[in-house]
Amino acid sequence: MLRKLLLYLAGAGWARRLTTQLFLARRVALRFVAGETLDDAVAATRTLNRAGLAVSLDYLGESVLHADDTKAVVDTYHTLIERISADRLDASISLKLTHLGLDISEELCLLNLRHILTNAKDADIPVTIDMEGSDYTEQTLRLYRTVRDEYDFGNVGTVIQSALKRSRDDMRQLADEGARIRLCKGAYLEPPHIAYADKADVDKNYAEIMEDYLQHAPRSRLEIATHDEKLIKRAEHLIGSLRVPVDGYEFQMLYGVRGARQAELAAAGYPTRVYVPFGEAWYPYFMRRLAERPANLWFFLRSLLRR
Amino acid sequence: MLRKLLLYLAGAGWARRLTTQLFLARRVALRFVAGETLDDAVAATRTLNRAGLAVSLDYLGESVLHADDTKAVVDTYHTLIERISADRLDASISLKLTHLGLDISEELCLLNLRHILTNAKDADIPVTIDMEGSDYTEQTLRLYRTVRDEYDFGNVGTVIQSALKRSRDDMRQLADEGARIRLCKGAYLEPPHIAYADKADVDKNYAEIMEDYLQHAPRSRLEIATHDEKLIKRAEHLIGSLRVPVDGYEFQMLYGVRGARQAELAAAGYPTRVYVPFGEAWYPYFMRRLAERPANLWFFLRSLLRR
Numbered sequence: 001m002l003r004k005l006l007l008y009l010a011g012a013g014w015a016r017r018l019t020t021q022l023f024l025a026r027r028v029a030l031r032f033v034a035g036e037t038l039d040d041a042v043a044a045t046r047t048l049n050r051a052g053l054a055v056s057l058d059y060l061g062e063s064v065l066h067a068d069d070t071k072a073v074v075d076t077y078h079t080l081i082e083r084i085s086a087d088r089l090d091a092s093i094s095l096k097l098t099h100l101g102l103d104i105s106e107e108l109c110l111l112n113l114r115h116i117l118t119n120a121k122d123a124d125i126p127v128t129i130d131m132e133g134s135d136y137t138e139q140t141l142r143l144y145r146t147v148r149d150e151y152d153f154g155n156v157g158t159v160i161q162s163a164l165k166r167s168r169d170d171m172r173q174l175a176d177e178g179a180r181i182r183l184c185k186g187a188y189l190e191p192p193h194i195a196y197a198d199k200a201d202v203d204k205n206y207a208e209i210m211e212d213y214l215q216h217a218p219r220s221r222l223e224i225a226t227h228d229e230k231l232i233k234r235a236e237h238l239i240g241s242l243r244v245p246v247d248g249y250e251f252q253m254l255y256g257v258r259g260a261r262q263a264e265l266a267a268a269g270y271p272t273r274v275y276v277p278f279g280e281a282w283y284p285y286f287m288r289r290l291a292e293r294p295a296n297l298w299f300f301l302r303s304l305l306r307r
Numbered sequence: 308m309l310r311k312l313l314l315y316l317a318g319a320g321w322a323r324r325l326t327t328q329l330f331l332a333r334r335v336a337l338r339f340v341a342g343e344t345l346d347d348a349v350a351a352t353r354t355l356n357r358a359g360l361a362v363s364l365d366y367l368g369e370s371v372l373h374a375d376d377t378k379a380v381v382d383t384y385h386t387l388i389e390r391i392s393a394d395r396l397d398a399s400i401s402l403k404l405t406h407l408g409l410d411i412s413e414e415l416c417l418l419n420l421r422h423i424l425t426n427a428k429d430a431d432i433p434v435t436i437d438m439e440g441s442d443y444t445e446q447t448l449r450l451y452r453t454v455r456d457e458y459d460f461g462n463v464g465t466v467i468q469s470a471l472k473r474s475r476d477d478m479r480q481l482a483d484e485g486a487r488i489r490l491c492k493g494a495y496l497e498p499p500h501i502a503y504a505d506k507a508d509v510d511k512n513y514a515e516i517m518e519d520y521l522q523h524a525p526r527s528r529l530e531i532a533t534h535d536e537k538l539i540k541r542a543e544h545l546i547g548s549l550r551v552p553v554d555g556y557e558f559q560m561l562y563g564v565r566g567a568r569q570a571e572l573a574a575a576g577y578p579t580r581v582y583v584p585f586g587e588a589w590y591p592y593f594m595r596r597l598a599e600r601p602a603n604l605w606f607f608l609r610s611l612l613r614r
Contacts, residue, residue: 011440283326
């Protein structure tokens with residue numbers, strides 16, 4: 001019986017087409033990811049570095065629910081830091097607190113975070129704590145300040161999302177603290193009372209926060225993380241008119257998105273960094289990429305239909 | 308709306324688990340395949356050759372329905388033959404007639420087959436025409452004889468399945484013709500009036516055909532393609548008692564199945580060849596592997612459940 005079912009499925013056209021589509025989907029998804037292994041990530045970093053682009057390496061993963069699983073995450077970051085050092089890569093690292101166990105306990109997460117920050121500090125590698133959904137904003141900022149101030153890690157930065165209404169105030173305070181901040185729009189599903197529903201408001205908030213923050217450079221440092229051409233143009237203008245020193249900002253874009261524009265910014269002399277994710281847990285990352293840019297979604301659907 | 312749906316799917320635990328399982332399934336499937344590229348296949352062949360094992364390389368694919376698609380298949384086999392020659396690999400090739408267009412027209416299929424056979428003959432590489440489901444048995448044997456006798460390709464062999472009741476007679480005739488035949492049990496869903504339903508009958512038929520056929524060696528040549536230890540033991544005994552010359556037979560097993568036993572046979576001095584499939588169309592091949600060996604299926608299910 002079972003044998004017959006399996007042999008039927010082996011021959012059935014619909015089953016073959018379905019699996020072909022699914023695994024084609026995987027291949028398209030992997031265009032936004034350097035690969036599933038650390039070696040893939042190192043190879044991509046080398047290529048980008050040669051093109052004059054700095055990199056931030058992100059070991060994909062989030063929402064870890066078992067404490068044991070966070071050990072492997074810390075180990076991978078440890079290996080990654082060693083590789084960055086040994087291969088003299090121009091790379092920082094990015095990490096997510098729920099990957100380090102924030103959903104299990106704040107103590108575990110802080111312990112793991114300090115472990116990685118210590119390794120990174122020894123190797124002189126900057127670390128950015130990624131921002132996740134708004135459920136984590138407060139906790140993330142608190143833990144960021146804890147490691148920065150109480151444990152004295154100067155190599156740490158974090159992220160602010162212009163989609164959130166609170167971000168304006170957060171950024172005023174962070175500017176006073178001289179923080180290194182990646183400013184992005186935000187790619188999470190948020191309740192309307194705390195986030196702007198309208199894309200135009202998110203963009204406007206981005207532009208205003210950017211202008212304010214750049215005025216504090218280079219004491220604070222702004223990482224302008226966007227693919228929005230209008231905002232990039234606006235940033236170029238501000239950098240010129242405010243005479244922002246070169247260590248007071250950088251542009252950031254994602255691996256696999258607007259590669260030509262990344263190269264162009266680097267060639268024009270702007271410090272530019274590519275966010276390079278790697279690892280097997282690419283599914284949620286990929287879905288957020290589809291959600292944030294209609295072009296990505298259409299490209300994805302077209303690829304599936306072409307077969 | 309669409310953005311919200313995608314972001315919901317990015318965060319939903321069930322969606323994450325489902326995709327993780329699916330892509331884990333792919334990884335397990337790939338244990339039975341050298342890889343998705345020709346380079347993967349060449350690398351696997353080199354490793355097996357170093358261990359004293361010959362290889363038969365199969366570019367995965369079957370049931371092609373568009374004539375244009377068969378061109379790429381012929382091209383891939385052409386490249387493969389060049390690589391086998393250039394890298395001096397100990398490798399034959401295996402192909403399926405429905406991959407070369409048999410479902411479109413016999414003329415197209417014959418043309419493609421002759422093209423590949425010519426390339427292979429020039430490079431002194433043996434070719435085996437795989438046997439598919441019983442709908443194709445008659446046509447496959449006819450085309451095999453056509454290229455062998457009318458077009459004079461001495462480098463071609465084909466396959467007989469002990470699951471089919473006709474195989475006894477087919478093998479008597481093929482022995483008279485001095486054919487090189489791979490004998491396997493058969494991995495297709497067959498109607499009961501033409502195939503043995505009972506595993507014991509399939510095995511008995513295998514043993515009897517094997518004994519008959521080995522007596523004609525080395526004029527004919529038997530490729531003993533099985534993982535069944537009882538049949539392998541029986542073959543070892545027959546090879547000794549009938550004093551079958553070394554060019555009159557070989558053992559064959561599949562890539563990823565009983566690797567230790569493969570090495571053992573080669574070490575004992577038996578000519579042994581591993582069937583190495585590669586390419587993206589691994590789905591039906593993998594399903595047949597699951598169907599033919601309960602152990603493969605349980606291994607597969609266990610791997611999925613461990614996560």
